Amino acid sequence: MNSEVCNKAVIVRGLNINPPIVLAPMVGLSHSAFRSLVKKIGGVGAFYTEMLAAKRLPHDNPKLSPLLMKSFEEQPLIYQLIGGDPAHIRPAVDKIHTLGAEGIDLNLGCPAPMQKRQGAGSSLVDNPSQLRSMLQQLRKNTELPVSVKIRLGHQVDDLKLMEFCLFLEGEGVDFLTIHARLIGEKFCRKPRWHGIAPAKKAVNIPIFANGGIFSVDDAKRCLEQSGADGIMVGRGAVINPWLCREIFDSIYSSENSSLELDKKRIYYDFIDLLEDRFPPEKQLVRLKLFTNYYAKTFQFGHHLGSGVQSSETLVAAKEKAADFFATVM
Numbered sequence: 001m002n003s004e005v006c007n008k009a010v011i012v013r014g015l016n017i018n019p020p021i022v023l024a025p026m027v028g029l030s031h032s033a034f035r036s037l038v039k040k041i042g043g044v045g046a047f048y049t050e051m052l053a054a055k056r057l058p059h060d061n062p063k064l065s066p067l068l069m070k071s072f073e074e075q076p077l078i079y080q081l082i083g084g085d086p087a088h089i090r091p092a093v094d095k096i097h098t099l100g101a102e103g104i105d106l107n108l109g110c111p112a113p114m115q116k117r118q119g120a121g122s123s124l125v126d127n128p129s130q131l132r133s134m135l136q137q138l139r140k141n142t143e144l145p146v147s148v149k150i151r152l153g154h155q156v157d158d159l160k161l162m163e164f165c166l167f168l169e170g171e172g173v174d175f176l177t178i179h180a181r182l183i184g185e186k187f188c189r190k191p192r193w194h195g196i197a198p199a200k201k202a203v204n205i206p207i208f209a210n211g212g213i214f215s216v217d218d219a220k221r222c223l224e225q226s227g228a229d230g231i232m233v234g235r236g237a238v239i240n241p242w243l244c245r246e247i248f249d250s251i252y253s254s255e256n257s258s259l260e261l262d263k264k265r266i267y268y269d270f271i272d273l274l275e276d277r278f279p280p281e282k283q284l285v286r287l288k289l290f291t292n293y294y295a296k297t298f299q300f301g302h303h304l305g306s307g308v309q310s311s312e313t314l315v316a317a318k319e320k321a322a323d324f325f326a327t328v329m
Ligand SMILES: Cc1cc2nc3c(=O)[nH]c(=O)nc-3n(C[C@H](O)[C@H](O)[C@H](O)COP(=O)(O)O)c2cc1C
Pocket: 024, 025, 026, 027, 028, 029, 049, 050, 051, 080, 107, 109, 110, 149, 179, 187, 210, 211, 212, 213, 232, 233, 234, 235, 236
């Protein structure tokens, strides 16, 4: 894949997101093995870690923590923080600097009750003074690009969203990702890509649009309706790890490229990467999470899904996968 041909790169503070397609932060899914799998297939301009608790991060050992393990090819890599206490930001940022990050993101979209209780994630949206302190701590302690990931708000309210995005820009945020759903809306709800457009008009910093991109056609419509500078792809890239590459080929590349897919090989490549990156006791749970989504790429994938889910060891899961591929492929 020749990514040089993309002339729509998003460049912020020296970080070149090229192509402007990023792989979403996803707990249990966007780890080193998955990022490497997708990197090899291509089409991604930047990767994210899953959300990392700002309070705990300084104490995590990058050689032991599955959240921090990474290989050199997963670049550029943006570390996503979640937390509600400004005092936790500086130690977390100091730690991130030791890990070779290319950017830092603050999660302002997660509506999970546990995060709410800690005044973190989407609850910071309702606490502007605390949020300002968090962002000031971030901006003061790093020269890396700082981004935030938000949802559209509690209700559809263009003016409020515009004001909020202007506030974020004013606090030194370099770019935004907007998940095109309201706070609390389920992931199965149709995304409101057009709801991002007012934010795009309001600010001068780049915006990535996220939510419900499962095909090249979705990516095109999302970009059209939102006017965003780029897109973030989550579950669609787990179901089809080649989705970002297909989007790149179709939207951003001027070359004719044909993608040869061997879906069985990709599944085994993923298992190899899991075995390479994680200790044995951490592998099976990640294979199960991945397979939950990847199985959807096959017509009778529920057989793969249920076989792997019921396995108690990685060896057993591999046998179930082999049975599945022997029958359907
Ligand atoms: C299993 C799972 C874990 C997620 N974890 C995170 C996370 O750690 N941080 C975050 O900002 N969003 C997280 N999200 C939300 C995604 O980043 C993304 O906003 C959402 O899935 C919508 O995008 P999609 O339709 O392309 O999947 C998670 C989503 C899923 C499905």
